[in-house]
Amino acid sequence: MARDQKDYFYRKAKAEGYRARSAFKLQQINQRFRLIRRGDAVLDLGAAPGGWLQVAKEISGGRVVGVDLLAIEPIDGVTTIKADITAPETLELIVEALGGKADVVICDAAPNLSGNWTLDHARSIDLSRSALRVAESVLKPGGNFLVKVFQGDTFLDYLSEVRVRFRRAQSHSPAASRKESAEMYVVGQGFFIPPVKAGDVLELLIVGVGKSGDGFGEVEGFRIFVPGSGVGDRLRVRIGPIRSGHAVGTIEGREAAL
Template sequence: MPRDRRDYYYRKAKEKGYRSRAAFKLKQINERFNIIRKGDTVVDLGAAPGGWLQVAHELSGAKVVGVDILPIEEIEGVETIKGDIRLDSTVEKIKKKIKEGADVVICDAAPSLSGSWSYDHARSIDLAESALECARKLLKPDGRFVVKVFQGDMFPDFLNKVRDHFVKVQAFSPQATRKQSAEIYVIGKRLLPGLIKINQEYTVTIEDIGASGDGIARINDFVIFVKDAKKGERLNIRIRDVKPHFAFGERIE
């Protein structure tokens, strides 16, 4: 606590009426990546004590829902749910609040620290993976995602998991993060369709030829463009790039 009282962002949070210094981390993330925009529906996972909720409401001005296993003191204009994000019952409660889906899911949650670094790192990854799965169930197509995680040997694998589900993924340490902290934020933009993944292989039938001359196939009504393909041809392809509404595949023998 003495260190916190000398901390610039701790004092600034007190001055501005934010519930935690972490409010400035979200502000800095948003300044860099434009994650939360006016009118967005935002879900904050692991939201207590509410610093990120306050900032999310300022930035969005629309529906903001906070979720935590701990109670969250009331914030004007913000709805809260007491529940565990790993449970389907909690996800269903969130869906009832947001109805058409979320534009943004954010998570600044961290496990209670045990003092064993490898254990705490593993628990942080597990929590971040739960947030990712929750985000995939809640986000609209093209939705955005921010999650905190502790750096360590499991971090690269987690980053790749996020890349499986978003068009653009970056890791970022806001200036408000303490220098001695190992936390880092993963930002995912433009949620990908769940069924189509980069480097995955499929057998498709070319249904038509597009204006650019590429063959057009469909996987569950999702459009795949394939070069040098003929209408009616059935072939094996590998997905090389995925966009929110279509993908590009390449022929494989």
């Protein structure tokens, strides 16, 4: 309590009518990345007490839906759902409340802290993965994603998972985060579902060369880089890592060049 009373953003939130100091985190992140735009449909996971809902509504002016295990005091023009974001049945409630797909999914949820950092980090990653699963189900193509994650051993693994689903993905810490906090925000922009998955084997015509010198082919506009290939090669390729907006493949076999 003493720390909160001295906290600049805590006092600012009280003065400006926001329910939590975290409202300024979303404002700052949105100013930098423009995740939420006017008219966007926004889904806020782990939304209590409602600070992010207030900011999302101010920025968007459109449909805003918040979900949390705790009841959220009403916010004008915002729909709230009391439910568990990790439960499969919650997805139906979300889709019904949205009336379709979302342009943006945001999540500032945190697990109940135990004091055991390894356990708390693991719980944070699990919660963030639940948020990503919901985002994959409700986001429109090209939509954006924002989620809080505690730093730890598997943080980079999680960031890689987000990169598979978004054309751009990175971590960010806004100025409103406390200096002593281990929280980090993962920003995903440009949601897409790759037309291939790791392990697939397919016939690929190499149509161009990237900056690294590797040839690439395309499947539904999705680039697959193949080291050791050149323009005109027709190859049998096994899909390997899928990254932000592209995949890397290895040559399984080579057909006659065109």
